[in-house]
Amino acid sequence: LATKMLMHEDLPTMYQTIDESFPLWRFNLVSRTEQDAGHENQRGNFPLMWLANFSRLRQSLELALKIILRAPHSRLQSHISYCKAARLKGKIPHKIGAAIKEDFANGLYNRRYRVEKKSLDVNTPENRFIKMVISKTKKQLAQLEQKLRHSNVLSEQPRLSEAFLNELYQWQQPLNEILTNSFLSDLGDYNGTNHESLVLQQKPGYSSVYRIWNELKLYLDAFSDISSISMKSVAEIYEVWCFLRIKQILEDELEFQLINTKLSDLYLNPFFELQLRDGYAGAFEFKRHDGVIARLAHEPRFTKNTKRIRSYLVSQEPDILLEVSFPKSSESGDTNKQFIWLFDAKYRIKTETNRYDNEDIDQADYVPDDAINQMHRYRDALILLNNDQQTNKKSRPVLGAFALYPGFFDQTETNYYAEAIKEIGIGAFALLPDADGQHSKWLVNFLREQIGVLSHQNLTDNLVDRLYTQDAARIPYHGMRQVLYSDLTMTAALGRSNQRETAYFDAFKNGTAKWYHMPQSTFAGVFKQHIVDEIRYLALASTFKHNQGNNQIEKIWPVKSVTLRKRSSLTIEQTGKASNSVEMYYLFELGQPLTLYTPMTLVPDSFIDSMTLTTLNSLEQTKEFHQIQRVYEDALQVPSLSNY
Template identity: 45%
Template sequence: MKEWLSLDCDDFTFTVWSNGVDKRKSVFEKRDKTASQYVIHFSENMGKVKIHCPFLDAPLLLESSQLELPSPLFFENLQYQFEWAFKFDVEQAEVIHYHSAVNEAFRFKHRSLIGNINTGNDIGWFTLPIRYSVGNKQKEFHIKFEILPTKIDLHRDIPIIYQNIDTEFPLLRFNFLGKTEQQSSESHKRGNFSLFWLAHFKQLREKLVHNIKIITLAPHQRLQQKNAFLKADRLVGKASHRQLEKIRHDIKNGQMDKRYQVNPKFLSANTPENRFIKWISGQIQRQINKIIYQLQTQQNEFSETLTTNLKTWIAPLMKLEKQSFLKDISPEYLEKSTLVLQQKTGYNQVYYIWQELKLYLDFFEQSKTISMKSVSELYEIWCFITLKNILLELGFQATQKQKNRLCQNKFSEYQLRDGLLGAFHFEKGNIKVRLAHEPIFRQEGKEIRTFWVSQKPDILLEVVLPNKQKYIWLFDAKYRIASGKDLNLEDQDKTEKENEAIANRKDLVPEDSLNQMHRYRDALIHISHHSLIERSRPVFGAFALYPGYFQQDQVSNPYQSVIDAIGIGAFALLPSQDKLGQTWLMNFLTEKLSFNIEKQQEKTDELYIENPARIPTLGMKQAYYRNLVMTIRIGDEREEGYIQKFREGTANYYHTKTDIFDEEFNHKIVSELSFLAIAYPSLEEEWVIDKIYPILNVEMKQRKALSIEQTGNHKGQFSEEWYYCFELSQPIMLKNQIEGIPVERFRESIKLPTLKMIQGVKRFDKLRSVYENVLVQALK
């Protein structure tokens, strides 16, 4: 390992080693051009501190508690070794980070405390504190530095990701005990610690307000007494014998104005339990108002919606205080537990909720930091939100009311509710779209299932057309990049030519990510009950999303040819103000989803004729229409005997050039054909179609390999042009012959109806066709 930083002070020498910093630094500088200085903080009062670093021209004597470097040193997903070499005997030394995994990575032996740390995808400020004992005296030291990302721009991309997530899912990006943290005191673009307390309060607030309402309907009351002095004529009720004797004595002596002490009893709600309810209501209001003030006074990336929600959360508590018995309760409160608080309905729930909230308050009153989820988690959530926003830009409207799409894990951290329960639903006309985060497909699935291992793709995009056709595309966010020779690590058997081609590429997705896309597509099976075809593959494409850096408006996606060929590939996706980092994905979804209701059948045909949907099992064929017919006329200058066979229905062969359709579609269409409806000239010289021929076999042959029986003329018998040669079976007679066949241009006689479409049609111009876009291309 190479030494990158050495800090020499009175008590110890602190050293940092690592491999790979140069490479990460090179990648970082290509992407991040905005920041110029990188600061490292450490404990004050460490005596004379001498710094050694390759980025400094000479050793530096530091007088302050921070070091400014001209170049970054600490990066994500990189292993660093830290060592404190003490200059005298110490009894004990340990790391006292709040994350146990960090503490367990270090060991103390003799005079050295040493350990390795890799923060993974956690970015932000990393604090490494230690405590060591010298005699009976304990000392502490900490060093704090910022972990920088290399795949995305810290100063441009991260704020956009934060802003998008906060707008859609406030509080989602905060973590409980991450290795790194964000400090509001260090940057205005960091999270506020109080928000994490708020995340815990959010799940309990409705239950808290509900129980306070129960209390206001039937508040606990106690008999209380007060001292009063009344004249004898004002006394009511039964008096004691002693008091009556005294009154008689005073009246006898003429003391008519004398007053006597009484202690009347009455029911009062001003009890310790009710004062407790009013006190915690005030405490909660003050805490949330403090958070609102911090959000309004600090420059941060939180949405205004969050502040509005906070105000609405305390509104019920304020209303209850003003409109209930609580407004007459005295504010003094001595905190102590009673049987009423522990057992009575309403009071007991409020009491237990407060005990939990109090722990969070006490914890965060002592801390001013909060951790963020790892950047890989944030990138995945941002990709999901980006797909949602693209659907909105394409004109789709959200159809279901906003559900609670957030839930909490065992650490009380907020996360997206996984699966189809938290999915977004959209409509455009009669087209329905469902966008789901991390749906889980298991062996027990009723509609889509696996047959062994459960699968959990990051994002599912499902489109359902009015004709009930359903398409599914899967996306998986991968916060990983492989560049140049790194790609070869997945396969050591690449040829030199492959190695050379890969080495010149930049920012590609790792190969195991593409392998995972194949797994998703092949593992998911659609089950059709009560159908002849019980099992089918529902996934039309699976794509990785990764933070590759490209000028997407100027270059093409390196995976586009693979996407077109097999429906597997990747899209580089990066946040940017002008959204240029989303161009490739936006173009893909626009092509697949931008169509109106009148064009739905054409769009269906296009999707089913694309290469990814046309890959059959070896030895079988793949077809969308099982009874597809092609209308086509006999070529010009054919022998009379050849034509007569079509009049009589005894023709065995038909041939046509392989270029009747565009190269992209020709073989796919021809391989799907089940029948030929061949137009021929009748004896009256009228071109008609009165029969359809089942196709026994189709072969591709050069013209010179075709016989006169198959072609009907001698022309081109030495040509090497390629033709389709159809072998025909006994024809099926149509009830009505079709007339009006266009013959001036050969390709105008080509249509692609189904067997059902052709029945009962009498005029060629009334005959409908499938694969309309393919025909338009063929007739150009």
């Protein structure tokens, strides 16, 4: 660690945050290497949710045992005894009666006779198995508690609270009560079975215990080898704290509500580690009143075999994944728009530079180079697969990947990595634990800008459009285009005929027009070039004196090319009138027009009111202007028309 990193100040705050939400996540009950009786066992650390999963198994076991106690399995078994003739009761079998008669005739009155009776008995292999499960679970939990208490006593500072140790003690009490049941006290020892038992596999209660035991015994076997308790490293603590900080931001700043925590989608791998089954199947799920859904996952793993998002060559495991799904819109069809941001927490700062760096690491905190390289790797490696197996379409789902590191800055100023985040969607955010959130402002502002806050108006479509028109989202492969709407159409009125040459309007009326111009200021700054490059059609309404208030769009003009030029350089043929203005204008080169089968009516006279962005598909299905399905609503702004 760099000497200027205040680890001892950061840790208590991170501990407090972690313990409030997920107690004991910061402890390792099985450290990386435990020595026991001369042999070595190598085990990885438990992931974050191991305790919750173990507790779930224990609770399920208790419920299954209660079912068994109410209706224990019994089997008709033979009981053999040897009794004197005087003690025999009931109907005496013919064979025994003949033997008694013969013995009495010979003077043998004290002889005992073999009597076999059949009755229902609970001392079955299945019940003995249940007793073994209870006894072993109780015994190993007691051993675990004893070892942890002993480890706590030997430590200079107790690493586990008394509350946790008492909880371990409480876990044993239901098992003690069950063992005192008379049904179990009459059972013998379990010595295994010679064949598979249908009772253990199918009967209610028994099948649950059998299934739970196969998983629970892995925990108990590991617990039995524990000789000490270790603390997770500060890097792991920081990683978990960053995860929880993003969770807090979603709930407190962006007004999401936690609706689901999928703990059941975990499984134990051969190295005794809990893992998510497929990508981020175990994510926390949030929902906002405007219909936006967020999923937050810790250490999702993407491999060659994951179904929805795949890494084709090498498995990828980012620290934090945030997926946001916006509700369906009229233009998106039947699918929700989904965006993914990745975060990787690094409790390190840059301590070395190379000859190509211009960063002064003595004056400011920078993220290590390898962390930035890792962000590029994550974004490029993950591929989203289309559900349709026939088309086999692929796309890149990650909109941005960012490192989180403990840099100390005044976050009212600009983030050093802000330009890279805007341009390419790769960068870093300084994130430090504090009481008032002053050292997480950059991340809060970024998420607020990307996801938005809860609004009384339905603005989710606008947020989606903004995300798709960011510079980082519009970087295509060289020689290709990156568009969201392949038939993006802009509507506009041509203007008054008394302001321009008559030939200019006649060309649009006759379908021979070649040019159309528009101020650059028409498009809001963040949308400018991306929207212009995406426009494929212009739907232009003619405005004449004799039909004011009932203007129509009859023709759709394909856009062949768009150039940005000074207004003074445009000819009268291109604009209908001359101008000496140096203001920048977009000049659209038009192709042969398409004629609408049903003209669109009620187009406003005003040029400003008639400007909308829509799609050709929507335009063809709309008869009146006010019914148009708008897209990129935030892209248009009121332009200066003094030189139009």
